[in-house]
Amino acid sequence: MWLDGxxxxxxxxxxxxxxxxxxxxxxxxxxxxxWDATDPVLLELCRLRMAxxxxxxAEEARxxxxxxxxxxxDAKVADLPRWPTSxxxxxxxxxxxxLAEQFVIDANGVxxxxxxxxxxxxxxxxxxxxxxxxxxxxxxxxxxxxLGIDSVPDVDALTRPSPPDHAEVPR
Amino acid sequence: xTPRIPLxxxxxxPLGLPDTSALAPALAAARDQLRRAAFRMRxxxxxxxxxxxxxxxxxxxCFF
Numbered sequence: 001m002w003l004d005g006x007x008x009x010x011x012x013x014x015x016x017x018x019x020x021x022x023x024x025x026x027x028x029x030x031x032x033x034x035w036d037a038t039d040p041v042l043l044e045l046c047r048l049r050m051a052x053x054x055x056x057x058a059e060e061a062r063x064x065x066x067x068x069x070x071x072x073x074d075a076k077v078a079d080l081p082r083w084p085t086s087x088x089x090x091x092x093x094x095x096x097x098x099l100a101e102q103f104v105i106d107a108n109g110v111x112x113x114x115x116x117x118x119x120x121x122x123x124x125x126x127x128x129x130x131x132x133x134x135x136x137x138x139x140x141x142x143x144x145x146x147l148g149i150d151s152v153p154d155v156d157a158l159t160r161p162s163p164p165d166h167a168e169v170p171r
Numbered sequence: 172x173t174p175r176i177p178l179x180x181x182x183x184x185p186l187g188l189p190d191t192s193a194l195a196p197a198l199a200a201a202r203d204q205l206r207r208a209a210f211r212m213r214x215x216x217x218x219x220x221x222x223x224x225x226x227x228x229x230x231x232x233c234f235f
């Protein structure tokens with residue numbers, strides 16, 4: 001680990017979270033809220049595609065329990081690089097993956113057509129929640145890359161009771 | 172800027188942007204808490220802060 005003096009923990013995430021419980025607790029809450037805000041299979045497919053584009057092998061190797069419980073299997077994940085043409089993917093997933101890829105590569109390049117395609121499948125509220133969740137997942141992955149966090153608990157183990165709102169960061 | 176999705180109201184927020192507070196309110200509240208937590212991080216030492224800045228610049232391919 002590039003940073004000395006981290007508290008002990010089972011995973012890289014746990015060590016950072018034990019050292020700075022307030023901000024990492026708040027980030028864990030945001031990640032959990034993002035998974036609550038949208039379909040877990042859609043978000044997992046986009047999370048894994050983002051991990052490929054951001055060159056994050058640790059995130060690519062990880063699987064989210066909520067998506068597996070909702071029916072996402074390894075065969076479909078293995079076919080993810082072929083999402084535009086693979087018969088394993090339906091139009092709803094293709095619309096979301098197209099927007100997610102553009103979002104990561106250059107968010108300013110997201111077009112009216114990208115948004116309209118997602119809205120046609122998810123509705124306006126669903127599109128808003130999906131894009132917000134995409135933004136959270138991207139922020140989380142970039143933060144993990146920057147901080148050298150390779151091992152992360154599953155989303156439901158990530159969230160812990162946050163210290164009081166007024167607490168000062170201890171380090 | 173014209174919103175790309177229909178919004179529940181035409182109201183603007185204090186920043187002059189379309190008010191989206193009725194959409195995904197739990198996620199918005201969590202993000203607000205994260206902003207507050209990050210703002211309070213005054214006690215991270217300057218060496219750690221600089222190391223994080225440089226590591227982030229590398230990941231963003233920013234050489235300035």
